[in-house]
Amino acid sequence: MRSETYLRILREPKKHICRSCSSEYDGLRIGRHWYCGECTHVAHDAGRKARLWVRLAMRSGVLMPAHAFRCVDCDKWAQCWEHRDYSKPLDIEPTCFSCNHKRGPAIFARAA
Numbered sequence: 389m390r391s392e393t394y395l396r397i398l399r400e401p402k403k404h405i406c407r408s409c410s411s412e413y414d415g416l417r418i419g420r421h422w423y424c425g426e427c428t429h430v431a432h433d434a435g436r437k438a439r440l441w442v443r444l445a446m447r448s449g450v451l452m453p454a455h456a457f458r459c460v461d462c463d464k465w466a467q468c469w470e471h472r473d474y475s476k477p478l479d480i481e482p483t484c485f486s487c488n489h490k491r492g493p494a495i496f497a498r499a500a
């Protein structure tokens with residue numbers, strides 16, 4: 389029964405490896421997955437805080453807007469500040485959206 393096999397494969401939950409804690413977790417692939425449920429929550433929070441720092445720094449005039457610079461990866465005009473580590477909110481580089489996307493997720497300090 390070919391069609392049944394096919395359906396079973398489709399329904400098989402895909403194993404993901406969390407990029408933060410390296411634990412294996414189940415989950416059907418919907419959109420982009422980097423982390424297990426717990427780490428997604430921590431990453432989301434860390435990212436939100438890091439972006440808030442950047443906004444505050446720009447507003448107070450300490451930080452220039454990213455589009456005043458060239459993307460460090462491809463030399464097109466940058467469109468955003470890119471974080472490599474959310475625990476260092478102002479350790480940032482100007483990148484365009486596509487290079488930012490290519491770089492993938494920033495690392496972050498995992499809550500104990």
Ligand SMILES: [Zn+2]
Pocket residue numbers: 406407408409410411423424425426427428
């Ligand atoms: Zn995890």
Ligand SMILES: [Zn+2]
Pocket residue numbers: 459460461462463464483484485486487488
């Ligand atoms: Zn770029």
